[in-house]
Amino acid sequence: MARVLSGPETPDSPGPERYEGVYAERRRSCGMALYDAVGVAREDHDGHSPQMLEIVRFFGAPHVAVITSPKTLGTDGVMDCGAYVANLLNLAEAYDLGAIAQGAIGMYADAVREHFVIAEDRDVVCAVSLGHADPDHPANTFRTDREEIDRVVQGLPA
Ligand SMILES: Cc1cc2nc3c(=O)[nH]c(=O)nc-3n(C[C@H](O)[C@H](O)[C@H](O)COP(=O)(O)O)c2cc1C
Incomplete structure (x- = not known):
């Protein structure tokens, strides 16, 4: 599977063309916190970094x-x-299990379909890795921020 990262991306459904505004900020801060936690240098955020291979x-x-x-x-x-x-x-x-949702795997839908013998008439949406979490792993030492409720829920105007 590791070789798929150097091949072309083949998503079944197109993702966002770009992240803008608060979505770009959240994506960046989450990614930076993860890379800082696992010690990946900022200039090494490409498909060959060990963290990308983890996917x-x-x-x-x-x-x-x-x-x-x-x-x-x-x-x-x-x-x-x-x-x-x-x-x-x-x-x-x-059930006290660790679970990691992985949307990024959808970028390599063709390779995932081939590897896991998935029918051609199904879209690869994401993966969920399951097991016992390692609480001491650096990636598990940070938590993403949570937005204030009034930044994600819009009430009716008074
Ligand atoms: C549907 C879904 C897809 C996700 N895909 C990815 C992914 O491809 N790569 C990744 O690093 N994190 C992905 N995440 C985020 C992580 O699984 C995890 O939720 C994130 O690191 C925040 O963890 P926390 O909510 O425990 O702080 C995804 C989350 C969801 C809900």
Whole structure:
């Protein structure tokens, strides 16, 4: 799987053309915090960094669930997968398991489909790696920030 990082990206559904505003800021601060925690230099944030390789190693997890959706369901199916993944993450937590949702794997959908023998008529949405978390691993020493409620929920005007 590691060789896929040097090949062309083949996503089943296009991601954002670019991240803007608060979305770009959150993405950057989350990424920087992770790279700082694991000690990756800022100039080494490319597809060959050890941290990028972790994506296709599934972080050494013993299990991975590849989440797919029938192509015929389009974005409705992908939305349903989001609800499914949220519940899977909560369930893993309830069973004291570590779980890492991995949207980035969708950029290499063709390689994922081939490796995991997934039917051509399904979109590769994401993966969820599952196992026992290592609390001492540097990547687990930081937590992402949480927004204030009034920055994510809009009330009716008075
Ligand atoms: C659907 C989904 C896809 C994600 N995809 C990735 C990914 O491809 N790469 C990555 O580093 N983090 C990804 N994340 C974020 C991590 O799984 C994790 O949630 C993040 O590091 C924040 O962890 P925390 O909420 O415990 O602070 C994804 C999260 C979700 C919910």
